[in-house]
Amino acid sequence: MGAIHDDIRAWLHRQADWIQEAADRLLKKGQLGRDDLADLYALIKTDAGRAVTKTRPFHELLNGVAAGSDVRLRSVSQVIGIENLSPAHPLVFGDGNLTVVYGNNGSGKSGYTRLLKKASGKPRAQLLYANVFEAAPAEQKCQIEYASQGAVKSSEWHAGGAPIDALIALDVFDSEEAGFYLRSESSASYTPPLVAMFVALAAACDDVKRLLEEDQDRDISALPVSPAEHVASEAVQSYNSLKATIDAKAMEALVRWSDEDAAQLHSLGERLNATDPAGLAQTKRNAELATRRIVEKILQAAAAYSTDALVAIRGLRQTANIARKAAIDAAQVNSAKLDGVGEDSWRAMWAAARAYSQLSYPNRDFPVTEEARCVLCHQPLDEEAAHRLQEFETFVQGEVEATAARAQKSYHDALKALPEPVPAEVYCAQLQTAGLTDPGWAAYLEAYWKAIAVARQALITHELTEAVQPAQDSEDACTKLTIFAKALEAEALQLDKDAKDFDRDLAKRQKTALEGKHWVCQQAEAVRNEVARLKRVQALEKLKALAHSRPVTTQAGVVAEQAITQAYVARFNAELKKLGAGRIQVELVKSKMEKGSAKHRLQLKSAKGKQPLELVLSEGERRIIALAAFLADVCEKPFPAPFVFDDPISSLDHDYEWAVATRLGELAKTRQVIVFTHRLSLYGAMEDIAKKIGEPVKGKNFFQTCIETYAGKAGQPVHQATWNANTTAANNLLIERLNAAARAGKEGGGDEYRDRAQGICSDFRKLLERTVEDDLIYAIVKRHRRSVTTDNKLAALPIIETGDCDLIDRLMTKYSYYEHSQSDEVPVPIPEEAELRADLEELKQWRKDFGERRKVVLA
Structure with a gap:
């Protein structure tokens, strides 16, 4: 057997570790319990459990098997409700x-066997x-007595219950x-x-596989059933045939519902419901125009309030401020009596004086100093005052002042050019016309134009309190709006075509397909969960293949x-x-x-x-x-x-x-x-x-x-009788029965005696047959026996005498009348008790004497 052990060990070392673990436990323990199966179930799920190792020695392969217990059946008794068995006494097996x-x-033989x-x-x-x-x-039950390991035990066994462990062998x-x-x-x-071990190992594989299957059974799909009206949709067909092998890109495409999809579905609905395609096309174009105007205004503001634009305005402001300061610094009129010449307020006053001078002294160059009064104070101009006015004008008309004026003009022109925020009533009307009913768009524009208003005001006030932030990034919004506008344009073109030739059946199929896709996209979370479940099931399928008992x-x-x-x-x-x-x-x-x-x-x-x-x-x-x-x-x-x-x-x-x-x-x-x-x-x-x-x-x-069966009750043990007891014992049994018959006769009369004596006579006849076999010819030849048994018995045959044969023949003849049916014309009376007893005693004595004679011969 050594070669078998080596082959088994080599085979085990080619198996996954969880199989080796199962075999190791079986060899050590003989069987696997629930905890063992749980451990194996957990082990097969790990990389280590699925790896092949060659470190286990499997020393227990060489161990023998312990002998089982020595169990012996002793009796069956108290049988209730099983077959037609109802023994009054136990069936004893000796x-x-x-x-x-x-x-x-x-x-009742088969009844006992089945029990x-x-x-x-x-x-x-x-x-x-x-x-x-x-x-x-x-109830159906019985009492079974047995000996186990030398101790006598008795178990009440119920027909519908578990078997008796000690009797399983x-x-x-x-x-x-x-x-x-x-x-x-x-x-x-x-x-x-x-x-x-292999039988149990195969069973362990099946048990682990069963646990994996139970895992699968518990992992039930929660995927909603698709509506019947969408069953023909390509998306729904993909939904109904989800596989664990679907890649992430394909799955996301299946559950992604884009604005384009929504717009297309909406467009198809409108086209199918439209009674005036041309009029609806014009509505679409109006919506497109409104959308493009929204985009145009946003882009204008985005450009005007962009980072670069703000840098430019701030540059103009800085340039104007620097030029003005230079002009102020250059405005040093010696004849001036007051400070501030060249400042903004002074220049404003001077400009007003110039304009007023044209009213007082039309067609005369400013400032008028000859024969004139001061346009500011209306006092006659003396020579000093006239000279001062001329110096002021020279300053104003100078290059430095001109440069400052130009710089300030450029700055103020830039501020004037800043786009004003679109009023709420305007953009709300545009959204309404465009069909952009999503509240998100109104909220977006409200926030956007509020930010623009704040920025514009801050720029106009020269950012005195805080710096202006560039306009928020509007590229994504403008892109979406532009796409929406293009979609409106495409819808309008489609409606123009529809006005001429509309394939309504195709549009219906397209709409149904999109509705199916929309329904699938609404189940996105369920789809992801289902794919995850399918992956788990696929993993369990692979594990089940590993747990197959075929290898x-x-x-x-x-x-x-x-x-x-x-x-x-x-x-x-x-x-x-x-x-x-x-x-x-x-x-x-x-x-x-x-x-x-x-x-x-x-x-x-x-x-x-x-x-x-x-x-x-x-x-x-x-x-x-x-x-x-x-x-x-x-x-x-x-x-x-x-x-x-x-x-x-x-x-x-x-x-x-x-x-x-x-x-x-x-x-x-x-x-x-x-x-x-x-x-x-x-x-x-x-x-x-x-x-x-x-x-x-x-x-x-x-x-x-x-x-025997008596009164419909089978399985009744029969007491020893003439046919199965030895002849000496049978002879004594008949004498005891005769004693009982005599007592019954005394108490109940002759009929009571004769009823019992009839049976005694019949059994006496059978005893005589047994006497011939067992005593007279020493059991050398017997009925129902195949062999002739000598065993040194032939030497006893010569002791048979004529008197022996006469006795047996006389008694056989006499009691044959009671064993076989007789003519009614010649009735055979039952022997009286004394006569019957004499015959029984005579046979008993003969057997004793004959046995003594045989002993002498065989000695």
């Missing part, structure tokens, strides 16, 4: 290894029904088992530890071929020979591996074509090969499990019957064998075999009993 229970048809089969949890045990001729019982052969081995593929009942089953087949099949076939062939059926052309072959377990079946050997066994073999041949298959299967167990056989010789001839009896006797050497039979021939053959085998089967280890 203390020895070989028990034969005899009973006629319908006496024991069900109580031991056999896979093909039938349901136990109550007696159909009686009212349904409240029990093996039962009946008609159902025979049919199973003939017609079905079967696994060997006993599986060697190495193969058992384990394949390897189990290799191991089972060496450890089970070859040995199983050899045992079957050996059993055929032991049962005298070696000539039957039948063979046991391995048919397949299933879940790590090797399946075998019976088939005809070298047959032309695949003919069923039932069509070729006789009923007896089928029975004997089924028995051989059963024994080859169950006899390999390393612990002495009890056997129960229900009429194992059904349909067998006397040759097969003797072979079966011999084999059962051999089995009884090492384990308890219980045989139920209705054939006295097997009953006698088992007794003969027990004597031939000797210890540990004969004597107290061989137990015979009988069951």
Whole structure:
């Protein structure tokens, strides 16, 4: 077996770590519990668990198997509601290894067999029904007594309950088992530890796979059902056929609803509802114009209040300020009596004086100094004042002042050119015309133009309090509005075409497709969740593939071929020979591996074509090969499990019957064998075999009993009687019965005596037959027995004398009248109690004397 161990270890080192972990636990513990499966389930989900390692030694591969417990059946009693069994006393199986229970048809043999089969949890045990001729019982139960590990135990077992653990090792052969081995593929009942590990490992794979499937079952799709009206939409079809393999780009495209999509859907709706396409086209163009005007105003403001524009205005302001300061600095008129010449207020006054002078002194150059008055104070101008005015004018007309004036003009012109914010009533009307009803647009423009108003005012007041910020970035808004305007333009063009030729069916299909897409986009979150779920399911599918038991089953087949099949076939062939059926052309072959377990079946050997066994073999041949298959299967167990056989010789001839009896006797050497039979021939053959085998089967280890049906109640154990007790005991039993009959006669009269005495006479006749077999001819030849047993007994035959034969013949003749029916014309009276007792005592004494004579001869 060393090569098998090495091969198994090498195979395990080629498996994923979670498989190795499962095998390691099985080898150490023998079975996997719920916690073990949970650990394996968690391990297969990890990268480490799916990796292949070669570090585990698997020392336990070399360990043997512990022997099972020595279980023995002792009795069945208190049967209630099971079949038609209702024994008044326990059915006892004796203390020895070989028990034969005899009973006629319908006496309860099969009932007891089915009860024991069900109580031991056999896979093909039938349901136990109550007696159909009686009212349904409240419960179905019985008491089963057994010995386990030397201790006697008793269990109340209910027909619908779990099997008795201690009896699981029990093996039962009946008609159902025979049919199973003939017609079905079967696994060997006993599986060697190495193969058992693979069977359990395959089961563990299935259990882990089941846990993964339960994960999948719990991960239920929450994807809403698509509306029937959108089922033809391409988007809905993609939605209904989501796959875990969909990439992020495709998924986002599926659930993205753009403004263009919304505009297109809206346009299609309008086109389909439009009764005046040309008029609607003009409305679209008006909306386009309004939209473009909004964009135009925003762009103007954006340009005017951009960073570069602000820099330019600030540059003009700085230039004007510098020029003015230079002009002020240059305005040093010596004749001036007051400060401030050249300042803004002075220049304003001077400009006003110039204009006023044209009213007072028209057509005369300013300032008028000859024969004139001061236009400011109206005082006559003296020479000094006239000179001062001329100096002032010279300053004003000078280059420095001109430069300052130009700079200031450029600055003020720039301020005047700043665009004013669009009033709310204007842009609201534009939005209304454009069809931009989204409140976001109104809010955007309100904020935008408020910012522009603040900026313009700050610039006009020369940013005295705070610096102006550039206008907010409007590129995105203008782009959207421009796209919207272009869409309006396209819609208008489309409506122009519609006015001439409108494909309404195409438009409807396009609208339906967009509506389907819109519905799908509304389920965006559900779609993302579903794809995530599908990815989880896909991952579990891959894990389920890793947990498939097929690789384990394949390897189990290799191991089972060496450890089970070859040995199983050899045992079957050996059993055929032991049962005298070696000539039957039948063979046991391995048919397949299933879940790590090797399946075998019976088939005809070298047959032309695949003919069923039932069509070729006789009923007896089928029975004997089924028995051989059963024994080859169950006899390999390393612990002495009890056997129960229900009429194992059904349909067998006397040759097969003797072979079966011999084999059962051999089995009884090492384990308890219980045989139920209705054939006295097997009953006698088992007794003969027990004597031939000797210890540990004969004597107290061989137990015979009988069951019968009485008053519709089957399974009634029968007390020892003349037919199954030894002749001495039977003789004494009849005397005891005669005593009881005499007492009944005294109390109840002659009829009471005669009713009982009739049976005693009949049984006395049977006892005389047994006396001839067992005493007179010393059991050398017996009815229902195949063999002639000498065993040094022939020397006792010469002691038989004429008187012995006369006694037996006289009594046989006399009591035959009570065993067989007689003529009514010659009635045979029942012997009186004294006469019957005398005959019984006479036979008893003769047996004692004859036995003493035989001892002398054989001494």
